[in-house]
Amino acid sequence: MTDPIPSITLPPSENPQLEGQWxxxxxxxxxxxxxxPEAVNQKIAQRAAQIxxxxxxxxxNDLGSLVIAIVTEMQSFDFSKSFFGEFAIANAVSDLLLERLGIDRCCGQ
Known part of the structure; x- marks a missing residue:
C-alpha cells in the first residue's frame, strides 16, 4: 500500500497584507x-490575492485547503476574457508558494 502524500503547512502568517501583495x-x-499580458490578469491576480x-x-495554513478555497471562490469570477480558469489560478498560486518555501513542486522535497 502506498503512503499518502503529506500535507504542506505554511508557516503562520505574520503579515497577511504583505503576503497578499507578494x-x-x-x-x-x-x-x-x-x-x-491581458488587462484581466490584474483583476485575476487581485482576486486570488484577496482570497x-x-x-x-x-x-x-494548509496549502491544500488554500488551493481548494481559491478554486471554490474563483468559480464566481468571469474568466470569459482570459485564457485561464479557476484551477489554473489555484495551481499557479500553489506553485508560487511552494517555490517561495523552497519546495520542488515537481518531485516534492
Whole structure:
C-alpha cells in the first residue's frame, strides 16, 4: 500500500497584507508570462490575492485547503476574457508558494 502524500503547512502568517501583495505581484507576472499580458490578469491576480489573504487572516495554513478555497471562490469570477480558469489560478498560486518555501513542486522535497 502506498503512503499518502503529506500535507504542506505554511508557516503562520505574520503579515497577511504583505503576503497578499507578494502573491498578487508574482501571480500577475506569471499570468502575463504564461500567454500574453491581458488587462484581466490584474483583476485575476487581485482576486486570488484577496482570497488568499482572507484565508490566512482566518488562520488557514494548509496549502491544500488554500488551493481548494481559491478554486471554490474563483468559480464566481468571469474568466470569459482570459485564457485561464479557476484551477489554473489555484495551481499557479500553489506553485508560487511552494517555490517561495523552497519546495520542488515537481518531485516534492
Amino acid at each position: 502573491l498578487q505581484q508574482n501571480l500577475l507576472t506569471w499570468l502575463d508570462a504564461e500567454f500574453i 488568499y489573504m482572507r484565508q490566512r487572516m482566518e488562520g488557514e
